[in-house]
Amino acid sequence: MSKPKVRKAVIAAAGFGTRFLPFTKAMPKEMLPLVDKPIIQYIVEELVDAGIEDVVIVTGYHKRAIEDHFDHTSMELRSNLKQGGKEEIFEKIREISTLANFAYVRQKGPYGSASPLVDVEHLIGNEPFIYTFADDFVRAKPSRFKQLLAARDERGGSVLTCIRRSGEEDYSRYGYVGGKQVGDRLYQVDTIIEKPGSAAKAPSDLATVSGYVLEPAIFPYLHEELAALKEGEFMIQPAMQKMIQDGHDIYGCEIQDGVYHDTGNKMEYLKTVFDFALERDDIGHELCDYLREKLQG
Secondary structure, three states: OOOOOOEEEEEOOEEEEHOOHHHHOOOOOOOOOEEOOEEHHHHHHHHHHHHOOOEEEEEOOHHHHHHHHOOOOOOOHHHHHHHOOHHHHHHHHHHHHHEEEEEEEEEEOOOOOHHHHHHHHHHHOOOEEEEEEOEEEEEEEOOOOHHHHHHHHHHEEEEEEEOOOOOOHHHHOEEEEEEEEEOOOOEEEEEEEEEOHHHHHHHOOOOEEEEEEOOOOHHHHHHHHHOOOOOOOOOOOOHHHHHHHOOOOEEEEEEEEEEEEOOOOOHHHHHHHHHHHHHHOOHHHHHHHHHHHHOOO
């Protein structure tokens, strides 16, 4: 029996971005530019390239700029660009609103990675979907979402984005999975621990970051976790562990030829900007010469 096509994606974008204050006082961290395009647009474009048609963005009270970015071009900007003979730029901007069908939901409930999913359950229904974030991502060819979906097509179940991370501080930043290898860079997960704190407490050096392909079966488990939550963050990992215990298949896909970017961190954000800028034909060489001059001077 063929597996249902994954058509929907959820992007968590409700965080306050306190590391980037005062910029994020009025502007969402997801709108931080990678040269001339906001981070969240790269995420959306990658989703659409992988076949996603409907994108649900979970936002907070100060995130209107995200909605405006994916909306139609204003009459004022459209007129300005046309009068200035900037038709090519106008077409690029116009295409942003046609990338996908967009829906926006304000996050409610406790802080944590699981809250956005409970908030959008009514829009996902009984379909598999991608759940991802707008401040960290893995660049790869084929894209990480295509790799996740290929693993799902082969095995079914839910599939987690995984990378190798073994730095001392990494075990306090990421969730880690353990399990049996069942394919090329593919592992059937039997243990998932959020922020184990040290290598000794982690089941492996395989960190889960940046996004998942999930089955709708996760929703009852999330509600169970939410009902039992007394304090602290409402995280997705405990629900996944219970799913595994009940016989649901969850796989960890180690992304092939992937480069991980964590733009929620100031230094990592700057590194990402330089990486993107240096790869561009229009400014890369000039920037490289400038940096070389600064470092030598």
